Amino acid sequence: MSALREVPSLTASPFPLQFIExxxxxxxxxxxxxxxxxxxxxxxxxxxxxxxxxxxxxxxxxxxxxxxxxxxxxxxxxxxxxxxxxxxxxxxxxxxxxxxxxxxxxxxxxxxxxxxxxxxxxxxxxxxxxxxxxxxxxxxxxxxxxxxxxxxxxxxxxxxxxxxxxxxxxxxxxxxxFPESGPGNLVIMGDFRTAKGLKPSITAKQLTKAGLRLKATDDLRNHLKLDVTTGVVEIYHYTGVLKENLKASQVSRRAESNYSENIPKQVALEALHSIQVVLFPFGSDSHQRLRDLVLRGGFDPECLNYDYAAYGPEILHYRHFGPRIEELSSEVEEPSPRGFLEMWFQRRSGERYVIMATFIGIVIAIVIGLLSLVVAIFQAWVAYQAWKHPAIGIDGS
Incomplete structure (x- = not known):
């Protein structure tokens, strides 16, 4: 370890790191x-x-x-x-x-x-x-x-x-x-997911259909974290940082050097794979969704450079973010109720939507019935006025 740098003592600045070259x-x-x-x-x-x-x-x-x-x-x-x-x-x-x-x-x-x-x-x-x-x-x-x-x-x-x-x-x-959830309970081969109880796709398109919103985060610890109350899924989007860490790991392994990882290699692989392979597969509708997030959602444009294959294996065992992927999968299959009306219904998605459709139908029927009643009352009033005040003919009779 080299000696620490000695910086001449100057007048303290309220923002010493403000100017960056x-x-x-x-x-x-x-x-x-x-x-x-x-x-x-x-x-x-x-x-x-x-x-x-x-x-x-x-x-x-x-x-x-x-x-x-x-x-x-x-x-x-x-x-x-x-x-x-x-x-x-x-x-x-x-x-x-x-x-x-x-x-x-x-x-x-x-x-x-x-x-x-x-x-x-x-x-x-x-x-x-x-x-x-x-x-x-x-x-x-x-x-x-x-x-x-x-x-x-x-x-x-x-x-x-x-x-x-x-x-x-x-x-x-x-x-x-970044605690480990187990010895790779969730295994992802390319864009094919195999896991106990993991059924629906969890691409960005599917998440959006389930009423979830994707939000950029700069905290890798919050990657794929779901806020059930607000329906927000956080995505760590600085993929360039993940790639630099993986490149450094590759170089140090070839050179047999003692490179100190900033981010654990397995964590970086899972984060990059989940973005480029799972959530936003190249050429899909979710890929276009990623473009929109880069343009309007503050995502790093480097997310659009699909090169996971240069860093990680095709078959990846998720040891850190597996539980969060499974949680998102469950949310796609059975969305949590949000909002005033949805909180009235059961959590099971199928039953909830049937009840919601029935409820909406009843409301529409009531509204139509009320409108019909108003029209009938108006017609009766017009008829009554016509009977009480008959029109006078041209000859005055």
Whole structure:
């Protein structure tokens, strides 16, 4: 582990990560996956090397995401106290530390990192230290993370974050975020699903027909998560990030290097497979639905580059997201009641729709009956008026 970077102490800025240059994005790319970018690309010139990965990187949406969450970082500006993140380089250093020491407890990592910085100022507050590490974990693993004493992270990330406790390591935290459901109870071969009790298709088209809405999420932990009350299914859409992790795993395996995975390979495979093979099969109506989500739903355009076959096997055992796929399958077969009227009916879809059709028919019959009664009353009134006030003839008789 190289010595931590020493950054000259400058006047604290309320938004130290607000300004982002292309060089920062390249360093982020190198830090996350260990790629070597050629000097020409670093000087923003035409790429001079065929092996340089920078031109083929399709991470524009992810980089925009990085800009959004880092530019809003605000340190606790306490007099004579340094900020936890003084620059983007500090954030990269924390990511490198996490990758180098994934089995060390969080509290020890934070103490090691901030005690090694020498800028003649007091260490950052514990809350600021927590926020810096949470931000690094968010960028590195695509998991919204929170320290033990940070309830406000819920507001910052817009979702309920996962707790990374001080007495646990990053490896333990990731293991808890993606628990295994069993030895691959759900097996998917191409677009053919085989599982006990798994009957209907769960393509995006089928989910939409069942009244579900697909929503983009940047938290991989929430991938395929269904909110039964609102009928929203969250989809992790930064497929470029998944592919970079899988590419790095392939390269490290061929080179027999000790690559520290940001995202577990099995998790990345299941997420990518579920998007490109299960939910949005190429050339289908669901594929067109994916195009609409990219155009109007904020999905990463990289989702439209179908290349799962380059990374994973045709037969995939779902060890992490299998239960969620089965839940979606059950929801397609027997949609949960939503709305005021549907809550009146039974949960079983077939019976519910029969009762709903009968109920609607009765309502229509009542309305038609009332209209007929009104017409009959009006006709009787007209007849009565004609009898009571007979018309006078032309001759006055």
């Amino acid at each position: 292309n060089g920062h994005l390249q360093k982020l790319y190198q830090t996350l996956w260990g790629w070597d970018i050629c000097e020409s690309c670093q000087r923003e010139q035409s790429c001079a090397g065929e092996a340089c990965p920078w031109p083929r990187s399709n991470l524009t949406s992810f980089f925009d995401h990085y800009k959004n969450i880092t530019s809003s970082y605000v340190p606790e500006l306490i007099p004579a106290t340094q900020s936890a993140l003084r620059s983007h380089e500090d954030l990269f250093d924390i990511i490198k530390l996490l990758k180098a020491m994934p089995t060390v407890m969080r509290s020890d990592l934070m103490n090691y990192y901030f005690s090694a910085r020498t800028d003649n100022m007091k260490p950052p507050s514990l809350a600021d230290q927590d926020w810096a590490f949470n931000l690094a974990v968010k960028i590195m693993t695509s998991i919204s993370c929170s320290g033990e004493m940070q309830p406000y992270d819920l507001l910052e990330f817009g979702t309920q974050p996962s707790r990374w406790h001080n007495d646990s390591s990053l490896a333990e935290f990731i293991l808890g975020a």
